[in-house]
Amino acid sequence: MDQRVDNERRPDSEWRQDSERRQNAVPDRASEPAGRAPPKKQMSWRETLRQRRSLVIAIAIGAAFVLLLLVLWWLHARQYESTDDAFIDTRTVQISAQVAAAIVDVPVTDNQLVDAGAELVRLDDRDYIAQRDQAQASVNNLTAQIAEQQAKIEQADKQVAQAHGVLTFAQQESERYQGLAQKGAATTEQAQQYSSNLLQSEASFAAAQANAAAIAKEVPVLEAQLKTSQAQLEQAAANLSRTIVTAPVSGRVTKLTAAKGGYAGVGQALMMFVPRDVWVTANFKETQLDLMRPGQPVTIELDAFPDRTFQGHVDSIQSGSGTAFSLLPAENATGNYVKIVQRVPVKIVFDQPPDVLLGPGMSVVPTVKVR
DSSP: OHHHHHHHHSOHHHHHHHHHHHHHHSOOTTTSOTTOOOOOOOOOHHHHHHHTHHHHHHHHHHHHHHHHHHHHHHHHHTTEEEOSOEEEEOOOEEEEOSSOEEEEEOOOOTTOEEOTTOEEEEEOOHHHHHHHHHHHHHHHHHHHHHHHHHHHHHHHHHHHHHHHHHHHHHHHHHHHHHHHHHHTSSOHHHHHHHHHHHHHHHHHHHHHHHHHHHHHHHHHHHHHHHHHHHHHHHHHHHHHHTTEEEOSSSEEEESOOOOTTOEEOTTOEEEEEEESOOEEEEEEEGGGOSSOOTTOEEEEEETTEEEEEEEEEEEEEOSSOTGGGSSSOOOOOSSSOOOOOOEEEEEEEESSOOSSOOOTTOEEEEEEEOO
16 A cells, blocks of 8 residues: 555656666566577677687688799799690601512511611512623623724824825935936936825825724724613612612611512512601690790600600701691681681700600600790
8 A cells, every 4th residue: 555655656757767677677588489599699700710810820821822832833834835746756768669570588577676778678680680791791892892992093003104104205205206307317207106106105194094093983982882881780780789678777667568479560669667766746836936946955755655754855946837838738818717826846856865666656745945
């Protein structure tokens, strides 16, 4: 009763404040579901970074390390130019017969390594021996004829000298008797006789000179025939030597088709020959040639020998792209044009001859140090 009277005596403002404090003090249990925890306070990103400070530092160090590795890799990689469009190259030789004959022996076999000058194929040489002997006999005969003709020339020269002596004596006799006849010391008949002897001596001297000239003119004819016979002898000797086919350089026998008992025609391929001197032809993009120069070192990797590397150097760079020298070169003077990066062949030679079996067409990955 007293409490109610006391409440009634309070001002309305105090009553409202007291009621609000009671409502705030007692939670509204009906509005909150049972068993739910009060919501947590959200942290700012600064607080999150502060709590995970060690993780952030580790990520930053890792990113800096990766960036450093990328920079080092770029600084290293920019010093080199590489391509996988490269292969072993050489100038293969087609071994063919230069004379027609039966094959009597093939002393080599497939993929055999031979030295320069080694016998590869033997052909039947009997016909060529006969041709050589015949040409030699012709040369010997003409040589003897020339020697005989020289002796005839000497004899004719002596005859000319003898006729000249007789002519001189006849001139002297004729002059003497002509003088005596004029003085009356000799008869006219004697003077005429010696004049006739002089004419005969002059005719004999002219005949001797003509004979000597005719004999001398036969020598050039015989010498020309001798040169022809000597040429035939050289041709016969060359054909005889071609019955033995030899290796032009050291290398390996490949694609052997010659067989004993077969017949080889002129120009017929008997085998292919791969020289031991090989190099690398690398088709670099034209954008990779800015700093490439002859003499720069090259590291060569072979697909056939992945565990080994070989050292070489740039020998030369072709003056033009590969398509410029192809069978059907590109024609860019057209209405529709698409720019394509061209490739330029670069010749790379080994510093030391490789101690492994290499053949043309084998895949290579060369890396040129351009800086």
